[in-house]
Amino acid sequence: MPNTSSHHFYHLLARWLPLKDAANWVLGAVIDTRGSVYRKTGALMLLSDAGDQLGLLSGGCLESDLLLQARKVIALGKSRRLIYDATDEDNIAWRLGIGCGGAAEIVLHPCTAQNQYLHLPQVFSHLQQQQACEYHLAIDDARADFMPCLRAFSQRQHGRVHSSGTGQQLSTLINPVPHLLVLGSGIDLIPVCQLANTLGWRVTLADARLNEGKRAHFPADIETQTVAVTGLDAAFLQQVDAVVIAHHNMELDAVAIAYLESRELCNPYIGLLGPAQRKAQVLAMKGLTEAQLRYPVSGPMGLALGGDLPESIALSVLAECHARLFGSSALPLGAVAQNEFTALANRVVNS
Template structure:
């Protein structure tokens, strides 16, 4: 199960009027902390706990405080200081050494659900938005941004007229296309899905990409033509792709198509000599890719099993989207 905000809100949305809900969100941290400002968790009077605010060490105390907010409807803040011997964080043996500032606020019609419903709808459409929420829980706003290619950034805490508010950039889940529906692709799609990615799968061969082998895939493209794939790419705002069909012509045709797309991350499995063969067959060169293109795909983590390869590729993809170093290529 993914802890991506899109996944959490998708669970909460159909239940938002059926229970009393409290939103817990970190608005400030000092030093080393498991989660940073902008992290959120939702609690209900029916026992729902959606998301995490720590490594699991603070949640028991946070739940108690959230229940008080449900009872009286009064927003609260809490501070967990891992270096203060009198603080609950120290007594729980958290060990991170930092300070977490947390807000616990009601979520209901009276404060327009703090715009969490709008955030859910926006992210589900593949759009980026900026969430501004008052630390006291009095209001929240969702501003849809036109640029869907932005990079994640730290949340910003501001004070205006004595009122504190947090600005959080909300990014939709990465949507990745996997080309190739063989056995090894099951590991790639499972790992991508567990990270909160949306996953599309395409393989024009009838014997491959069978739906019963890929239950976690969001979209199974049944059109065997690259034109069908192109239409799917444009409709679903796909940002990443991995070629792993182990078939030269399929990879070459897919690579031709992907070279004309503005994907943030493109990767192709296979050694360097195979890369050159596929590039020649497709009539392409590295200059045809304006953004990150990895072949061989993934980081060199010393693994050779399908699950190792999937780990190395998804890790590299994640690094690219979060503008982290990617020099550990094979």
């Protein structure tokens, strides 16, 4: 069942596919930005003449006008390019009262059976297999193609517009949703699964001790496997991007770390329950040291956010996991902005 609260493109496609022939659809894409804007080049959404709006190309302030423009695209059967400029008093973005102060150029293309739905069903099929796609959308007419590729959850990885043999095109990486493997089935893991599910991530809960009574407390739409980590096959583990190890049993945790370290994985985030001393003991049980680990293990896992309830710990753990996956420093945004300003000032002084 698709996550109806997530704006990840995977979940948008999951909601769109059953509806694709029930209405006329338009694919919208941000192809250029200037200044402060909510969505960057490469952002995608789907709109229909039935009033459906799947996704966002702004913070929510442009979508009503985009729906109007999409209906014009459908009525005329022609693509449209739009510029929303909050700095121009004559532009509709000014009249809409957009608060970001920047500008965005957007293209709207018909998405129909005649143009193979811009290959979106095939893209979705690859995303289901935890495989990313490099998506290529023509700017001047409603054409698209794609190439399967390795997933890469790097921070702020935006699309780019460039010239090809048939004109300008937007190239953007469409990643699958991150896949979190939770090893253990204690009550403290319930909010971890709930929060990851809210983020739109794929969540798998695996524990040989899992039973129907325990399963009933976890979100209904996550995957579950009543197996030990050693029962998870290689193909499945290749699809995992993050692992939380929390069996509340040192031997089971040690087995899990040793097994994961022996597999060929896609450099996942691995977090271990408990303090640093416990981590050292768990590693020692399998004759491992930090220096021998192929994949680093965070222990204690999480960021120092404060709070000691399961919900606070879940937020802490997934915040660290999110930062690791997306290549972020996990610093406050104000500090990041100050660092960028200082680096820019230094370059100007030294130039």
